[in-house]
Amino acid sequence: MAVMRRALARHATFVVMLCLSLAAAVAVLALKGEAALWRALGGALDLAVFILPVLGAGLLLAASVRQLLPDGALSRWLGAESGLRGLVLASLVGIVTPGGPIAAFPLVLVLLRAGADRGAVIAFVLSWALNGFQRILIWEIPLLGLEFSLLRFLACLPLAVIGGLIARRMPASWQPEVK
Amino acid sequence: MSATQALVWLMALSAFAWLLRRGGLVPARRALRDTGTSLLKLLPMIAVALPLATLFAELVPPGVAEGALGRESGTAGILIATTAGMLLPGGPFVTFPLVLAFLAAGAGTAQMVALISAWSVLGLHRVLVWEMPIMGHRFVLLRLASGAALPVLAGLLAEALLSGFPVLGR
Numbered sequence: 001m002a003v004m005r006r007a008l009a010r011h012a013t014f015v016v017m018l019c020l021s022l023a024a025a026v027a028v029l030a031l032k033g034e035a036a037l038w039r040a041l042g043g044a045l046d047l048a049v050f051i052l053p054v055l056g057a058g059l060l061l062a063a064s065v066r067q068l069l070p071d072g073a074l075s076r077w078l079g080a081e082s083g084l085r086g087l088v089l090a091s092l093v094g095i096v097t098p099g100g101p102i103a104a105f106p107l108v109l110v111l112l113r114a115g116a117d118r119g120a121v122i123a124f125v126l127s128w129a130l131n132g133f134q135r136i137l138i139w140e141i142p143l144l145g146l147e148f149s150l151l152r153f154l155a156c157l158p159l160a161v162i163g164g165l166i167a168r169r170m171p172a173s174w175q176p177e178v179k
Numbered sequence: 180m181s182a183t184q185a186l187v188w189l190m191a192l193s194a195f196a197w198l199l200r201r202g203g204l205v206p207a208r209r210a211l212r213d214t215g216t217s218l219l220k221l222l223p224m225i226a227v228a229l230p231l232a233t234l235f236a237e238l239v240p241p242g243v244a245e246g247a248l249g250r251e252s253g254t255a256g257i258l259i260a261t262t263a264g265m266l267l268p269g270g271p272f273v274t275f276p277l278v279l280a281f282l283a284a285g286a287g288t289a290q291m292v293a294l295i296s297a298w299s300v301l302g303l304h305r306v307l308v309w310e311m312p313i314m315g316h317r318f319v320l321l322r323l324a325s326g327a328a329l330p331v332l333a334g335l336l337a338e339a340l341l342s343g344f345p346v347l348g349r
Contacts, residue, residue, distance in 0.1 A: 047232065063211070129299040
């Protein structure tokens, strides 16, 4: 019983997502029918084919950068004492970080190990999510035009720093752990 | 292979080559082992996350409330757009074409800025598929709490920018 509970705790995320997937599958089958279920599963397979080639590259990138950066190397620039300048710097790093979530999230672990504080990593993730240059170049400017893209970029520019400031004021128990 | 994938591979291989030159074989082998370990840990997650994403897409009706997102909808429209962006499943290949369709149907620019921001920062889809498995729930909670207000702020900032520089709204 204790063994089972420990295993469940260690794989909590996996179990939750598995249950959600099964519930969604039942809901689709009940509401939209069998064809929709197969269409969704086929779509998932297509996504996997699209994602898997880049997954290995993203992980290799993060692992290599981690070996290149000694522990604590960035604490002067991105640590808890780095102030507003650290948050601005983290936002700039977020904008120039290429690739999808598969590259960006492992980089967060690298930054934490290198001494970045939680304000800086939150500013980094928010800045990457809002204004990552690659998505703007590949999707936004071609589809929505330069004016719209510029307006959105400018409106979102200060937000990552604001998010980092909020993160630094959160209760201490929310410190992200370094695995 | 897409241009994005080629770019990530190019960066990964450059970083690895640099590591080989600077550190030699030992750290290079350590990096390869790290890559393998993370890959094995992530694969089962991805196997349940991708069907979840596509099943979710089947359940959310396309074309949510175009009237409520119009140019004159103001702050209420920004709030509705934020909610819609949060629930929007799929990557940029879903979101940007949808925003294009919304804009053509008369949605307001500031409202669409809020929608894209909410999808970027709060998108349930990305949280479930990527962030939870890689980062764990404590990081997700911290990030969501820090970012919760930002999409609405982005919409309001866009509205202010539009009144100052109407040329951006077209």
